[in-house]
Amino acid sequence: MTKVRKKIYKRRISRSFGGDMVMVLVLTVFGLFMAMPFVYAIMQSLKPMEEIFAFPPRFFVMHPTLENYYMLTQAIGGTWVPVGRYALNSIIVLIISTAGHIIIAAMGAFPLAKMRFKGNRAISNFITYSLLFTAPVTAFPQYIIMAKCGMINTYYALILPSLAAPIGIFLLKNFMVQIPDSLLEAARIDGATNFQMLWKIAVPNVRPAILTLLIFTTQSVWNGANTGFIYSEQLKTLPTMLNQLAASGMARAGVAAAVAVVVMLVPIAIFIVSQSRIIETMAYSGIKE
Amino acid sequence: MRQVKRRSYESKKKWLGFTFIIPWLVGCTTFFVRPFLMTLYYSLCDVKVLDEGVSMKFVGLKNYIHAFTGDNEFLPKFTESMNNTLFQVPLILMFSLFIAVILNQKFRGRVFFRTVYFLPVIIASGVVISLIRGDAFSQQLLSGERSSMMFQAVSMEQLLLKSGIINEKVVNYMFYVINNIFDLLWKSGVQILIFIAGLKTIPPALYEVAKIEGANAWETFWMVTFKMLSPIIVVNVVYTIIDSFNDYLNPIIMYISQTSRSLNIQFASAMAWMYFLVVLIITGTVLAVISKRAFSYTD
Numbered sequence: 001m002t003k004v005r006k007k008i009y010k011r012r013i014s015r016s017f018g019g020d021m022v023m024v025l026v027l028t029v030f031g032l033f034m035a036m037p038f039v040y041a042i043m044q045s046l047k048p049m050e051e052i053f054a055f056p057p058r059f060f061v062m063h064p065t066l067e068n069y070y071m072l073t074q075a076i077g078g079t080w081v082p083v084g085r086y087a088l089n090s091i092i093v094l095i096i097s098t099a100g101h102i103i104i105a106a107m108g109a110f111p112l113a114k115m116r117f118k119g120n121r122a123i124s125n126f127i128t129y130s131l132l133f134t135a136p137v138t139a140f141p142q143y144i145i146m147a148k149c150g151m152i153n154t155y156y157a158l159i160l161p162s163l164a165a166p167i168g169i170f171l172l173k174n175f176m177v178q179i180p181d182s183l184l185e186a187a188r189i190d191g192a193t194n195f196q197m198l199w200k201i202a203v204p205n206v207r208p209a210i211l212t213l214l215i216f217t218t219q220s221v222w223n224g225a226n227t228g229f230i231y232s233e234q235l236k237t238l239p240t241m242l243n244q245l246a247a248s249g250m251a252r253a254g255v256a257a258a259v260a261v262v263v264m265l266v267p268i269a270i271f272i273v274s275q276s277r278i279i280e281t282m283a284y285s286g287i288k289e
Numbered sequence: 290m291r292q293v294k295r296r297s298y299e300s301k302k303k304w305l306g307f308t309f310i311i312p313w314l315v316g317c318t319t320f321f322v323r324p325f326l327m328t329l330y331y332s333l334c335d336v337k338v339l340d341e342g343v344s345m346k347f348v349g350l351k352n353y354i355h356a357f358t359g360d361n362e363f364l365p366k367f368t369e370s371m372n373n374t375l376f377q378v379p380l381i382l383m384f385s386l387f388i389a390v391i392l393n394q395k396f397r398g399r400v401f402f403r404t405v406y407f408l409p410v411i412i413a414s415g416v417v418i419s420l421i422r423g424d425a426f427s428q429q430l431l432s433g434e435r436s437s438m439m440f441q442a443v444s445m446e447q448l449l450l451k452s453g454i455i456n457e458k459v460v461n462y463m464f465y466v467i468n469n470i471f472d473l474l475w476k477s478g479v480q481i482l483i484f485i486a487g488l489k490t491i492p493p494a495l496y497e498v499a500k501i502e503g504a505n506a507w508e509t510f511w512m513v514t515f516k517m518l519s520p521i522i523v524v525n526v527v528y529t530i531i532d533s534f535n536d537y538l539n540p541i542i543m544y545i546s547q548t549s550r551s552l553n554i555q556f557a558s559a560m561a562w563m564y565f566l567v568v569l570i571i572t573g574t575v576l577a578v579i580s581k582r583a584f585s586y587t588d
Contacts, residue, residue: 023394023396024396024402026386027391030388031402031405031406034405034475037408037409037412041412065453104312104514107310107312108310108312108313111305111309112306112310115305117307119307123310129569129573130322130573131528132568132569133322133324133325134440135322137328137545137549138325140326140328140549140554141323141325141328141331142324144324144327144343145327160316161320163319164315164317164320167354170527170528171524173522174520178490205490208490212483212485212486215482216479219411264412268408269402271403271407271411272400272404275400275403278486
């Protein structure tokens with residue numbers, strides 16, 4: 001049985017060389033446009049000063065140099081709060097926000113998707129529409145509320161709002177709805193508690209969604225949606241600090257490009273790691289029914 | 290006797306459901322709903338931000354009326370945003386589904402290509418875009434008004450123009466024709482990822498069945514992939530609608546945040562609420578129409 005299955009599976013995935021080429025070609029054509037700004041930032045970061053300000057501007061670098069990166073390390077060495085402190089802040093905020101957001105979202109999504117109770121539909125609709133709340137105007141009242149809670153200029157201001165973002169619960173609920181009820185019933189008959197059903201059945205079954213959510217969360221936390229609520233230097237995150245460095249004047253245009261490249265590296269790394277894990281786990285075990 | 294027992298189990302279940310959701314509900318209420326309701330109050334008031342705090346005076350619908358009578362930017366920007374979104378949403382969805390299906394195949398370098406297609410999301414948010422924009426600002430000092438648009442908003446077109454990879458006239462013409470397509474590609478990163486996650490949860494057994502039954506690729510796509518993916522398509526439709534309406538490149542959003550930054554809180558709030566209500570009605574209607582058609586195991 002397993003042998004037959006393996007054979008069918010193999011036949012399905014192995015396609016002609018020509019088919020592969022067409023696919024890669026299509027992806028490359030669109031991919032060029034997707035990658036353009038990233039490549040542009042790298043090019044800018046490798047340009048010496050006179051090339052950056054050349055008119056008309058050129059896309060490709062003529063005389064690549066690491067001067068901008070060197071200047072960046074110099075500038076980092078010159079900050080009065082050691083760079084390790086910024087990195088530590090980033091790590092603390094990133095880990096707590098991401099883990100917390102995923103746990104809270106998974107917990108909230110499970111009963112909404114798989115339990116029947118009064119108010120379920122109302123809360124589900126409320127979540128969908130609360131996605132609309134991220135309008136720019138809420139920043140001002142948000143600041144006032146945080147100030148009242150005494151959270152301005154603490155880690156809480158960075159962490160707590162991202163824990164409660166509606167995107168996670170929205171995404172996970174819609175994925176969990178698709179888990180067959182029979183799977184959960186089997187678990188219940190075997191004596192699983194609701195908590196066990198959530199972590200042992202529901203969460204592993206929506207693993208691709210969890211990893212996707214991981215990418216979204218780290219991405220938005222790293223890019224610092226809430227950095228306006230922090231003014232003390234010791235509590236700022238690494239991207240915020242780098243941004244400050246880069247923002248200080250025209251002479252640092254090259255450094256700014258170097259910073260952009262450095263700041264992008266972390267989300268890209270997280271993306272690659274989590275995407276390759278999606279493939280590993282789901283290609284063989286992601287059977288729903 | 291039996292009924293009483295049953296009811297108590299039901300109510301236990303109800304509370305259990307609630308306890309799981311409460312952490313999120315509390316957080317969301319504090320950080321999103323309350324600020325949002327506060328803006329409703331602001332929109333009905335005359336708000337002054339002073340050194341010692343915020344002073345408010347109730348003025349009724351004055352700010353709302355002002356949007357239609359006293360302000361000549363609100364309505365054109367509002368309709369432009371509406372047009373943008375209605376045009377964009379179907380194209381973004383089709384493109385991202387197309388790319389996601391391709392990226393879901395097994396071939397060498399798929400993680401590389403997935404990363405490439407997610408790059409715009411990483412770039413278009415937060416620090417990086419402000420750095421690229423900041424860079425544009427310093428260029429602007431040298432080249433006059435050319436990049437002044439760039440300072441407000443970044444799109445593919447402006448990046449291409451600015452990078453000088455091709456002649457400006459060619460770029461202008463190219464983008465006159467297909468301008469929006471490239472911005473659309475750029476906005477599909479999140480949708481592609483959500484679709485890939487959805488495709489991953491389709492049981493491989495269904496494809497085997499389709500194959501054994503002799504379905505060709507076209508039929509397999511519509512009968513298996515599309516059908517099994519339909520709940521995720523609903524998710525993506527909602528996400529795309531909301532995302533396009535709230536996109537910072539939308540003229541009305543730019544106008545609202547500009548007004549808000551200049552501390553004209555009451556007028557920004559009034560505009561945001563009118564926009565919110567319209568978007569709410571549109572999203573609700575679309576959701577009501579399409580979610581019934583989505584596949585679900587419980588049917």
